[in-house]
Amino acid sequence: LPQGTDVYVGKHRSALLRAGRGLAALRARLQQLTQVIALPATSIAAALADRVPDGQLGPDARRHLKSSLGYEITFSLLNPDPKSHDVDWDIEGAVGRYVQPVLDKLSVVANFSVDSQILYYAVLGVTPRFDKESSSFLLSAHSLPHVINPVEARLGSSAASLYPVLNFLLYVPERSHSPLYIQDKDGAPVPTNAFHSPRWGGIMIYNVEAPASPQASLPLHVDVDMVRVMEVFLAQLRLLFGISREELPPEFQVESPGNEGLADWELDRLLWAHTVENIATVATTLTSLAQLLDQISNIVIKDDVASEVYHAVASVQDAMAELAEGRLRSAFQASKEAVTSSERAFFDPSLLHLLYFPDDQKFAIYIPLFLPMAVPILLSLAKILREARQRKKEPSKID
Amino acid sequence: AAMMAAGPLLLLLLLLGAAGPGLGAAGPGSGSGSGSGAALREELLLRPLPAGDVAAAFQFRTRWDADLRRGAVSHYRLFPKALGQLVAAQGVRELHLALTQGFWRTQSWGQPPLGAPAGAELWVWFQDSVPDVDKAWKELSNVLSGIFCASLNFIDSTNTVTPTASFKPLGLANGTDHRLLRYAVLPREVVCTENLTPWKKLLPCGSKAGLAVLLKAERLFHSSYHSQAVHIRPICRDASCLAVSWELRQTLTVVFDSFTSGQGKKDWSLFKMFSRTLTDACPLASESKVYVDISPKNKEKELLEVTPTPTSVHEAVVQGDKRTYAVYDLLSPSLFNSSRSLNVQLKWKRPQDSQELSTPVLHAQRYVSGYGLQTGEISTLIHNTHPYRAFPVILLETVPWYLRLYVHTLTIITKGKENKPSYIHYQPAQDRKRPHLLEMLIQLPANSVTKVTIQFERALLKWTEYTPDPNHGFYVSPSVLSALVPSVIAMKDVDVEESPLFASLFPSSDGSSYFVRLYTEPLLVNLPTPDFSMPYNVICLTCTVVAVCYGSFYNLLTRTFHVEEPSRGGLAKRLANVIRKFRGVPPL
Numbered sequence: 001l002p003q004g005t006d007v008y009v010g011k012h013r014s015a016l017l018r019a020g021r022g023l024a025a026l027r028a029r030l031q032q033l034t035q036v037i038a039l040p041a042t043s044i045a046a047a048l049a050d051r052v053p054d055g056q057l058g059p060d061a062r063r064h065l066k067s068s069l070g071y072e073i074t075f076s077l078l079n080p081d082p083k084s085h086d087v088d089w090d091i092e093g094a095v096g097r098y099v100q101p102v103l104d105k106l107s108v109v110a111n112f113s114v115d116s117q118i119l120y121y122a123v124l125g126v127t128p129r130f131d132k133e134s135s136s137f138l139l140s141a142h143s144l145p146h147v148i149n150p151v152e153a154r155l156g157s158s159a160a161s162l163y164p165v166l167n168f169l170l171y172v173p174e175r176s177h178s179p180l181y182i183q184d185k186d187g188a189p190v191p192t193n194a195f196h197s198p199r200w201g202g203i204m205i206y207n208v209e210a211p212a213s214p215q216a217s218l219p220l221h222v223d224v225d226m227v228r229v230m231e232v233f234l235a236q237l238r239l240l241f242g243i244s245r246e247e248l249p250p251e252f253q254v255e256s257p258g259n260e261g262l263a264d265w266e267l268d269r270l271l272w273a274h275t276v277e278n279i280a281t282v283a284t285t286l287t288s289l290a291q292l293l294d295q296i297s298n299i300v301i302k303d304d305v306a307s308e309v310y311h312a313v314a315s316v317q318d319a320m321a322e323l324a325e326g327r328l329r330s331a332f333q334a335s336k337e338a339v340t341s342s343e344r345a346f347f348d349p350s351l352l353h354l355l356y357f358p359d360d361q362k363f364a365i366y367i368p369l370f371l372p373m374a375v376p377i378l379l380s381l382a383k384i385l386r387e388a389r390q391r392k393k394e395p396s397k398i399d
Numbered sequence: 400a401a402m403m404a405a406g407p408l409l410l411l412l413l414l415l416g417a418a419g420p421g422l423g424a425a426g427p428g429s430g431s432g433s434g435s436g437a438a439l440r441e442e443l444l445l446r447p448l449p450a451g452d453v454a455a456a457f458q459f460r461t462r463w464d465a466d467l468r469r470g471a472v473s474h475y476r477l478f479p480k481a482l483g484q485l486v487a488a489q490g491v492r493e494l495h496l497a498l499t500q501g502f503w504r505t506q507s508w509g510q511p512p513l514g515a516p517a518g519a520e521l522w523v524w525f526q527d528s529v530p531d532v533d534k535a536w537k538e539l540s541n542v543l544s545g546i547f548c549a550s551l552n553f554i555d556s557t558n559t560v561t562p563t564a565s566f567k568p569l570g571l572a573n574g575t576d577h578r579l580l581r582y583a584v585l586p587r588e589v590v591c592t593e594n595l596t597p598w599k600k601l602l603p604c605g606s607k608a609g610l611a612v613l614l615k616a617e618r619l620f621h622s623s624y625h626s627q628a629v630h631i632r633p634i635c636r637d638a639s640c641l642a643v644s645w646e647l648r649q650t651l652t653v654v655f656d657s658f659t660s661g662q663g664k665k666d667w668s669l670f671k672m673f674s675r676t677l678t679d680a681c682p683l684a685s686e687s688k689v690y691v692d693i694s695p696k697n698k699e700k701e702l703l704e705v706t707p708t709p710t711s712v713h714e715a716v717v718q719g720d721k722r723t724y725a726v727y728d729l730l731s732p733s734l735f736n737s738s739r740s741l742n743v744q745l746k747w748k749r750p751q752d753s754q755e756l757s758t759p760v761l762h763a764q765r766y767v768s769g770y771g772l773q774t775g776e777i778s779t780l781i782h783n784t785h786p787y788r789a790f791p792v793i794l795l796e797t798v799p800w801y802l803r804l805y806v807h808t809l810t811i812i813t814k815g816k817e818n819k820p821s822y823i824h825y826q827p828a829q830d831r832k833r834p835h836l837l838e839m840l841i842q843l844p845a846n847s848v849t850k851v852t853i854q855f856e857r858a859l860l861k862w863t864e865y866t867p868d869p870n871h872g873f874y875v876s877p878s879v880l881s882a883l884v885p886s887v888i889a890m891k892d893v894d895v896e897e898s899p900l901f902a903s904l905f906p907s908s909d910g911s912s913y914f915v916r917l918y919t920e921p922l923l924v925n926l927p928t929p930d931f932s933m934p935y936n937v938i939c940l941t942c943t944v945v946a947v948c949y950g951s952f953y954n955l956l957t958r959t960f961h962v963e964e965p966s967r968g969g970l971a972k973r974l975a976n977v978i979r980k981f982r983g984v985p986p987l
Binding site: 082083091092095113114115116117118120121154156158159219368369372373375376377380 | 473474475476477480481484485488542546600603604605607608679682683938939941942945946947949950953954957
């Protein structure tokens with residue numbers, strides 16, 4: 001181990017510890033190690049964040065993508081000024097070289113599909129302001145939430161599948177707004193010139209140098225440096241999934257995962273969090289279904305809906321048992337099956353509660369018929385009761 | 400029952416079918432693509448019509464050198480991702496969608512550049528690798544309904560048909576199995592700004608540059624006819640036809656009416672029509688041109704003057720007529736030298752009092768006749784105004800199931816004599832499942848009027864099947880006439896990539912005839928409508944009768960009588976007694 005490092009965490013679930021300062025120090029180091037590698041309680045709370053009422057969790061709780069059976073990743077190149085810049089990117093090669101290995105590693109978690117597009121005349125929602133000192137345009141941190149809105153209308157969603165979409169945008173600013181930098185809260189320009197929005201995607205601004213001679217013919221041909229761009233996008237992908245590393249204690253060193261993008265133990269943490277989230281989703285769905293049945297007493301449950309519900313419950317119990325034993329992959333598979341079954345049962349078209357007459361509607365139909373008939377009956381019943389009471393009070397009047 | 404005969408049928412079908420691959424063997428690709436083999440061409444054709452109206456037709460052609468088979472491509476540049484993914488996912492070979500508002504008056508305006516029926520029309524050829532064509536058709540219509548904000552999700556089996564002869568693939572095709580074709584028309588569909596906006600979003604330059612800046616909704620819908628269409632088809636990549644490219648054509652045709660938009664003068668300009676002028680070409684386009692039809696009528700001198708001076712003049716034979724076009728090339732640097740914007744102005748040199756309307760060779764009308772709400776008759780009149788040539792025409796009629804056609808009353812009469820069609824394909828309707836489909840190949844003699852009549856009976860629908868406005872009537876989709884019309888002037892075998900616009904969408908096998916597809920009017924038919932307030936009336940009446948009858952009987956049966964002492968009387972009695980005392984009458 002190099003000097004100054006006490007713990008070296010490998011990428012395949014192993015770590016090297018420097019011993020020699022006594023058992024107590026060793027125990028402390030081991031505790032720190034488990035904090036780094038294993039799933040802490042905060043992660044579990046974050047996984048269950050959607051089910052906990054507001055206010056109990058911090059603002060960082062709802063940052064990670066919800067667990068889903070598949071994700072669609074869309075890379076979009078935004079060129080608002082095609083007259084000045086003729087931008088070309090080798091996205092097919094970049095996806096094959098950089099993105100596909102990461103997605104292959106993540107294929108245990110979900111199905112991924114990647115596509116890309118180029119959008120012209122797509123302008124950001126915010127006009128950047130010119131900064132004289134650095135002679136560049138700046139986007140301040142508080143205007144960032146408004147940047148994405150007008151662009152999102154043009155990004156489109158997939159016509160072929162229903163999976164959530166992760167959008168990664170690469171924006172080449174107009175000639176009149178070059179160069180453009182993003183400012184963080186302290187006013188310093190962000191080194192990667194990119195930011196991401198949780199559960200949505202990320203955007204990176206790619207500045208093109210002004211041409212050497214002012215008489216250069218427009219449009220300028222630009223070949224995008226895909227290495228720089230993919231570095232940022234892959235980092236944002238890790239942030240979106242929640243695989244990022246929190247602050248490491250001093251003297252810790254983590255081996256870089258190389259081309260695959262994430263270490264085995266990071267993948268385990270992700271699987272674990274997703275399994276917990278899936279189990280919670282199934283519990284909520286089945287509880288809602290039970291509440292629906294309570295509300296409408298004469299709903300008809302078809303046989304296949306019933307079998308899906310049984311299957312979901314059995315799978316959830318399987319998943320919890322496997323989790324308790326520590327078999328992560330099979331627990332995850334079981335939880336995925338449970339989610340699929342419970343969704344199929346819950347969204348079955350025959351369970352629509354408007355199909356069944358609620359009780360108050362039945363009253364509304366029969367009242368105009370029975371109320372006029374009931375009024376004389378009730379009146380005469382009241383008269384009978386009154387007479388009976390009178391008779392009881394004066395028994396001596398009976399002849 | 401299909402009665403096939405050799406001769407005209409085979410010739411016509413062969414021409415319509417085999418001309419498909421022949422179409423693609425065009426000249427080399429037009430212009431340079433913007434890298435990775437994609438090219439965009441945009442064209443605008445301005446054609447003045449008789450009576451002072453002007454027709455403007457836009458065409459945006461995106462050609463993409465890629466193969467959109469299932470899941471093969473996922474990286475898009477000029478081609479819109481939404482349509483590309485849809486074509487790949489559903490296994491579509493050809494897609495044609497048209498949304499039209501208004502009716503093209505063929506008799507007074509001539510043949511349309513690209514005809515379309517009123518409402519929404521969708522016809523699709525699927526690949527033969529698609530396992531379930533009906534399921535793919537349903538998903539396709541639902542996704543398109545979302546992309547174009549149109550109610551195409553109302554397309555279901557009650558308005559979908561599978562024509563056998565009228566619609567042949569317009570792109571590359573090997574083998575035409577009719578089970579892969581689906582055709583549906585929604586005549587009730589209204590086109591508005593909501594449909595124009597997603598259509599414009601599919602263009603690479605959007606509506607920010609090039610010819611698309613003229614497409615502003617408030618002027619485009621203030622017109623007599625508005626039709627926007629999307630056509631996707633595979634074409635040959637080059638002359639040797641070894642590889643396949645995909646072509647997306649977006650066309651928009653609009654007719655501006657001189658009465659509603661002019662001040663009485665018949666002069667037109669781009670600013671007057673669109674309230675915009677052109678400032679530049681789309682930077683992504685390899686070709687961007689404006690064509691103005693300045694053909695002289697009756698071989699006289701030109702009556703139309705265009706300013707500013709065009710960059711070139713182009714002559715072509717389009718739809719059987721020799722036409723002269725003034726061409727403005729937006730990519731040539733000399734065009735914007737004098738002024739920064741291009742406002743093409745059309746001025747008439749002489750007043751147009753002696754306007755000889757050249758009637759088109761083929762035109763048709765359709766109407767419903769009869770009286771009462773039980774029976775009726777649909778009549779179609781087809782006119783062939785060619786002086787000496789006869790030609791066959793395929794008539795396709797789709798009638799909804801609630802008008803029960805009597806096929807034994809089908810009569811075709813030309814010049815007083817009966818005309819027997821050489822090919823009839825009739826598919827009867829099934830209640831609530833399938834509409835009637837009638838396809839006929841009719842030979843039209845020269846200079847004649849053919850009348851096709853068929854009688855029908857109106858059905859009574861179930862009370863939940865009526866629309867919220869049943870007294871408006873029910874629409875019958877327009878019928879389709881497809882024909883190879885002999886042209887009066889011989890046409891050269893023109894390089895289809897070079898000629899302007901619409902001559903290259905349809906096949907043209909030789910120079911002596913051109914393909915025409917005409918649509919008739921949609922019909923509005925009243926069905927016997929029940930009185931929808933009856934359930935409410937029944938409930939009210941029943942409840943009232945029961946309440947009154949039952950209440951009275953019950954009271955009569957159970958009322959008990961007992962003696963009541965006369966009281967002093969209330970206020971009214973005392974007042975009455977006072978008045979009686981004044982009158983001298985004994986008190987109550």
